[in-house]
Amino acid sequence: MLIDRMELADITKPGPMAAAVLKQVREQNNGVLPIPIPIEEIAYGADISGISPIQTPGFQGALIITDGGSIGHILKNANSPITRQRYTVGHELGHWLLPLHSVKTKELYCTSVQMTRDFSKNLSPAERIEVEANMFAAEILLPDREFKNDLRPFGEPSLQALLALSEKFEVSKLATAKRYTTLNDHPCAVVTSKDCLVQHIFRGRDFPSLGLKVGYPLPPRSHSFTLKRTLKKCSEIVLARWENWLKDQPHATAELYEQVLHQADGYIMTLLYLNMDNCPDEDEEFIERSSIWNPTLR
Ligand SMILES: [Zn+2]
Numbered sequence: 001m002l003i004d005r006m007e008l009a010d011i012t013k014p015g016p017m018a019a020a021v022l023k024q025v026r027e028q029n030n031g032v033l034p035i036p037i038p039i040e041e042i043a044y045g046a047d048i049s050g051i052s053p054i055q056t057p058g059f060q061g062a063l064i065i066t067d068g069g070s071i072g073h074i075l076k077n078a079n080s081p082i083t084r085q086r087y088t089v090g091h092e093l094g095h096w097l098l099p100l101h102s103v104k105t106k107e108l109y110c111t112s113v114q115m116t117r118d119f120s121k122n123l124s125p126a127e128r129i130e131v132e133a134n135m136f137a138a139e140i141l142l143p144d145r146e147f148k149n150d151l152r153p154f155g156e157p158s159l160q161a162l163l164a165l166s167e168k169f170e171v172s173k174l175a176t177a178k179r180y181t182t183l184n185d186h187p188c189a190v191v192t193s194k195d196c197l198v199q200h201i202f203r204g205r206d207f208p209s210l211g212l213k214v215g216y217p218l219p220p221r222s223h224s225f226t227l228k229r230t231l232k233k234c235s236e237i238v239l240a241r242w243e244n245w246l247k248d249q250p251h252a253t254a255e256l257y258e259q260v261l262h263q264a265d266g267y268i269m270t271l272l273y274l275n276m277d278n279c280p281d282e283d284e285e286f287i288e289r290s291s292i293w294n295p296t297l298r
Pocket residue numbers: 091095108109110111114129130133
């Protein structure tokens with residue numbers, strides 16, 4: 001595998017950078033992307049000279065740059081699960097390829113917290129490059145086109161689908177959940193918690209605002225809170241009361257569904273999705289309302 005970095009020279013954003021690298025990978029594989037993405041092979045192809053275990057405690061990964069910027073070396077926490085190590089290599093490759101990430105320092109050390117940092121307002125420049133490296137890692141390991149193609153046959157959202165995709169793409173459940181909610185055709189969200197306190201919220205574009213934030217307790221009347229723990233087995237998908245999860249009532253005929261996965265050490269993953277099938281779309285609703293006042297409209 002050979003990644004031509006000259007072709008990437010004008011790209012500054014993580015999404016287009018990942019897409020441009022994957023385009024080169026596709027071209028070298030008869031138009032097909034190998035899944036799981038061979039992230040280490042890609043890194044070596046992009047002039048990374050080596051990938052070795054990190055010895056400094058407290059860090060998940062690092063990028064060490066030598067020879068005036070021409071050689072990059074990636075360090076990763078070899079004790080982490082494979083999915084985590086792959087994400088780390090993706091993250092450090094993002095630092096290596098994206099301009100301005102390694103201008104001020106020749107050694108970038110990254111912690112777990114930095115590797116889960118999400119976009120928010122008022123980021124410092126140091127935080128911004130971590131967010132960009134995370135976006136690059138997610139987009140290169142879970143490519144839009146292939147991920148959507150594999151997601152659609154599952155139909156309505158389910159944790160079984162999310163787990164199958166996480167396994168196929170060799171990416172953690174957490175990183176997959178984020179992409180799963182973003183790229184799903186159905187409005188859905190994933191809430192993760194530990195010891196019943198919310199840790200992450202991933203919400204698809206069309207999913208309504210939740211009535212809880214990171215750090216809040218799980219809704220005490222929710223299926224997630226009340227269900228007896230059965231480790232590593234997805235619960236049934238049940239109809240949920242919107243008051244448990246949402247800030248405002250969705251359309252009166254919309255149905256909210258909930259599914260739960262209990263993981264080790266008090267971690268819970270909750271999938272929520274909204275079924276809008278019975279809701280009249282906005283145009284129909286407009287005609288419905290207008291026809292009350294103007295019987296000739298129909
Ligand atoms: Zn980093």
